[in-house]
Amino acid sequence: MKIGVVVSEGPYTHQAADSAYHFVKAVLDSGHEVPRVFFYHDGVNVSSRLTIPPQDERHIQNNWTNLAKEHEIDLVVCIAAAQRRGLLDANEANRQGKDANNIADGFRISGLGQLIEMGIQTDRLVTFGD
Amino acid sequence: MKIGVVVSEGPYTHQAADSAYHFVKAVLDSGHEVPRVFFYHDGVNVSSRLTIPPQDERHIQNNWTNLAKEHEIDLVVCIAAAQRRGLLDANEANRQGKDANNIADGFRISGLGQLIEMGIQTDRLVTFGD
Amino acid sequence: MSTLHTVNKSPFSTQSLQSCLNHCKDGDAVLMIEDGVYGALTNSNMSKQVQTKAGNVTIYVLSPDADARGLIGDKLLGEVIAVDYAGFVKLVTKHDRTQNWL
Amino acid sequence: MSTLHTVNKSPFSTQSLQSCLNHCKDGDAVLMIEDGVYGALTNSNMSKQVQTKAGNVTIYVLSPDADARGLIGDKLLGEVIAVDYAGFVKLVTKHDRTQNWL
Amino acid sequence: MSETKKFLYVNRKAPYGTIYALEALEVVLIGAAFEQDVSLAFLDDGVFQLTKGQNTNGIGIKNFSPTFRALGDFEVTKLFVEKESLEERGLTADDLQEIMYEDEDDDWEEKPSIKLVSRAEMADVMADQDVVLSF
Amino acid sequence: MSETKKFLYVNRKAPYGTIYALEALEVVLIGAAFEQDVSLAFLDDGVFQLTKGQNTNGIGIKNFSPTFRALGDFEVTKLFVEKESLEERGLTADDLQEIMYEDEDDDWEEKPSIKLVSRAEMADVMADQDVVLSF
Numbered sequence: 221m222k223i224g225v226v227v228s229e230g231p232y233t234h235q236a237a238d239s240a241y242h243f244v245k246a247v248l249d250s251g252h253e254v255p256r257v258f259f260y261h262d263g264v265n266v267s268s269r270l271t272i273p274p275q276d277e278r279h280i281q282n283n284w285t286n287l288a289k290e291h292e293i294d295l296v297v298c299i300a301a302a303q304r305r306g307l308l309d310a311n312e313a314n315r316q317g318k319d320a321n322n323i324a325d326g327f328r329i330s331g332l333g334q335l336i337e338m339g340i341q342t343d344r345l346v347t348f349g350d
Numbered sequence: 351m352k353i354g355v356v357v358s359e360g361p362y363t364h365q366a367a368d369s370a371y372h373f374v375k376a377v378l379d380s381g382h383e384v385p386r387v388f389f390y391h392d393g394v395n396v397s398s399r400l401t402i403p404p405q406d407e408r409h410i411q412n413n414w415t416n417l418a419k420e421h422e423i424d425l426v427v428c429i430a431a432a433q434r435r436g437l438l439d440a441n442e443a444n445r446q447g448k449d450a451n452n453i454a455d456g457f458r459i460s461g462l463g464q465l466i467e468m469g470i471q472t473d474r475l476v477t478f479g480d
Numbered sequence: 481m482s483t484l485h486t487v488n489k490s491p492f493s494t495q496s497l498q499s500c501l502n503h504c505k506d507g508d509a510v511l512m513i514e515d516g517v518y519g520a521l522t523n524s525n526m527s528k529q530v531q532t533k534a535g536n537v538t539i540y541v542l543s544p545d546a547d548a549r550g551l552i553g554d555k556l557l558g559e560v561i562a563v564d565y566a567g568f569v570k571l572v573t574k575h576d577r578t579q580n581w582l
Numbered sequence: 583m584s585t586l587h588t589v590n591k592s593p594f595s596t597q598s599l600q601s602c603l604n605h606c607k608d609g610d611a612v613l614m615i616e617d618g619v620y621g622a623l624t625n626s627n628m629s630k631q632v633q634t635k636a637g638n639v640t641i642y643v644l645s646p647d648a649d650a651r652g653l654i655g656d657k658l659l660g661e662v663i664a665v666d667y668a669g670f671v672k673l674v675t676k677h678d679r680t681q682n683w684l
Numbered sequence: 685m686s687e688t689k690k691f692l693y694v695n696r697k698a699p700y701g702t703i704y705a706l707e708a709l710e711v712v713l714i715g716a717a718f719e720q721d722v723s724l725a726f727l728d729d730g731v732f733q734l735t736k737g738q739n740t741n742g743i744g745i746k747n748f749s750p751t752f753r754a755l756g757d758f759e760v761t762k763l764f765v766e767k768e769s770l771e772e773r774g775l776t777a778d779d780l781q782e783i784m785y786e787d788e789d790d791d792w793e794e795k796p797s798i799k800l801v802s803r804a805e806m807a808d809v810m811a812d813q814d815v816v817l818s819f
Numbered sequence: 820m821s822e823t824k825k826f827l828y829v830n831r832k833a834p835y836g837t838i839y840a841l842e843a844l845e846v847v848l849i850g851a852a853f854e855q856d857v858s859l860a861f862l863d864d865g866v867f868q869l870t871k872g873q874n875t876n877g878i879g880i881k882n883f884s885p886t887f888r889a890l891g892d893f894e895v896t897k898l899f900v901e902k903e904s905l906e907e908r909g910l911t912a913d914d915l916q917e918i919m920y921e922d923e924d925d926d927w928e929e930k931p932s933i934k935l936v937s938r939a940e941m942a943d944v945m946a947d948q949d950v951v952l953s954f
Contacts, residue, residue, distance in 0.1 A: 223675075232435065235617075235836050238878060242646070246671045250672070265395070269436070269448075270436035270438050271435060272433040273434050305363075305398070306452065318402070333714055336691075336718045340720065344680055345680065350590075351573050363702060364702055368743060369743075372743070372744070380570070390846075391842055408744050462845060466846070466855070470853065473573075474578055477953055479953070480488075493697070495596075515698045515701030521774045547740075548745065549699070550735040564742075581831075582831070592833050592836070594907060604807075605727075617833045620864070623908060626909035627907045627908075627909075649874045649877050650873060650880065651834070657909075682818045
């Protein structure tokens with residue numbers, strides 16, 4: 221079965237990004253698929269490669285990047301939500317005249333249509349948020 | 351009278367950063383002082399210079415930067431909270447081996463001691479959060 | 481000695497206003513801001529409690545926030561006093577401390 | 583056709599569990615996760631309502647979240663079934679849709 | 685895309701205090717292009733999104749409530765509003781904006797998009813969906 | 820700094836679901852160095868922060884509850900816990916961790932840091948402060 225996942229809160233502040241991570245791992249372990257995870261609202265903050273959590277805490281962005289690589293999961297960051305909150309890739313930074321970018325490896329920025337498409341193309345959709 | 355202000359939620363997602371801004375302006379208009387605003391929890395996200403809000407929306411970070419310059423307000427971003435959430439200045443980025451930084455003009459990164467100090471040195475303390 | 485309490489959440493979705501009203505003392509002030517302004521609605525299932533408490537505690541609503549949410553005229557309880565941001569500042573300076581019910 | 587509902591907030595601070603219980607249908611499942619697991623506490627002022635609803639709806643609690651918060655043994659209602667993340671996935675696939683009460 | 689699914693957008697939060705209501709509306713507008721069977725549910729504090737007379741000048745945040753009146757042009761015409769949620773908040777249908785659409789199957793007659801439903805009817809609406817997105 | 824103020828840290832949120840409890844504790848630990856008159860209030864869901872037997876292995880988040888037991892070493896010895904908040908949640912004092920400090924004014928005798936108070940007493944504690952920080 222194909223299960224789509226939405227993450228709508230930022231890392232560390234809410235448990236959502238952690239819960240979604242454990243859930244996606246369990247989906248994969250159960251032999252089902254997670255073709256895409258969509259990051260919306262403050263969820264876009266999960267994609268920042270600039271986070272430096274304390275040594276004894278989990279590294280949420282690294283966890284997602286590694287999981288996505290290993291299982292070819294499409295991690296999509298909503299562009300409208302990302303722009304409001306200061307999450308940019310190199311392309312966007314260039315286009316918008318910003319002098320830095322901060323999106324981590326394994327995440328890609330795209331439109332809200334990707335969320336609707338995920339709803340259409342998956343069998344179930346689960347949202348982790350606040 | 352000296353009034354200290356804490357902002358503990360991120361821009362756009364919660365109204366806190368807007369409410370705090372209007373409050374600080376009103377304090378200054380009333381002839382009182384705001385020596386420092388302390389950004390904690392997701393409030394640190396207000397300091398990102400990479401936000402690109404829609405044209406017809408307010409620019410929260412610019413508002414704060416301009417207000418701070420005009421009235422010499424010390425905008426302090428908690429370092430521990432900022433590191434978790436991927437907010438860095440050039441120094442920190444260098445020290446931590448990160449290839450980018452994203453703190454806007456007018457904000458400075460410092461420790462939680464600055465919050466306690468603000469509590470000690472001001473006559474009132476008001477927190478805007480969630 | 482008295483306290484200014486602020487409440488910024490809808491009383492219909494969280495317990496913040498309830499907890500604030502449970503802990504504020506006679507002579508204190510409660511200022512509803514942001515989504516907290518819904519606590520000032522007439523004919524709601526919170527109205528009576530707010531009206532009753534208004535006998536011992538002065539209850540204010542931040543008018544820019546009330547206006548934003550369409551709470552004007554007879555939608556607002558008569559017991560609740562509307563203030564603007566300048567009034568918010570006055571309340572902060574007038575009371576000895578501010579407690580924010582987040 | 584049935585729905586899996588998830589609730590991730592404490593029923594003592596927000597109305598999410600209440601609203602979920604008001605809207606779920608006989609044969610549905612409710613899974614308490616994150617701070618939502620406090621809804622499974624014994625002897626709380628939510629216990630009776632959850633126990634009563636458990637007659638028509640199957641109520642689950644995510645055990646990693648319950649463990650994190652020290653909700654084990656007799657702190658958990660007997661009517662509530664503990665599942666791990668694999669069990670969470672099974673519930674998602676078993677029911678026709680998932681509705682998340684955020 | 686040939687498949688048509690029933691999408692429900694669930695709105696349970698008030699506007700302006702948090703961004704969820706606005707960002708939910710952005711999803712609805714984009715989603716309209718996908719020609720799915722779309723419904724919106726407004727319950728709990730979500731009913732506050734539809735109230736009349738919102739004026740955000742004093743808080744410097746854009747008033748997005750007029751956008752709900754444009755939903756008909758995007759063929760989003762089913763806005764279910766829960767009666768009990770209104771009553772608990774001291775509101776009636778008169779406190780909500782008038783939101784209309786032109787029914788192309790009925791000689792373009794103007795019809796109201798807002799459908800007041802009881803809590804039990806709202807539960808039925810929710811149970812009749814393929815995809816439920818919560819905000 | 821010669822001035823001493825009464826600081827109250829108000830904890831009303833549960834641990835782990837959100838970070839407020841942990842980041843509040845970080846403020847308390849840093850604040851201890853400033854030698855102010857510090858109290859902590861635990862009410863509403865904040866009482867969950869102090870429960871025994873927390874085991875976070877399954878969620879991959881650090882269990883910070885043992886840190887409360889170290890507060891005595893930082894001379895943070897006044898933890899007010901509201902009885903009514905416990906009762907509403909089906910909890911009793913037995914469900915909370917034992918948190919002790921050594922009283923230097925009483926021959927270093929071990930004493931409990933947790934003080935159970937009624938709602939009315941909690942209101943008195945709150946009304947007796949110079950600075951109230953809410954989390």
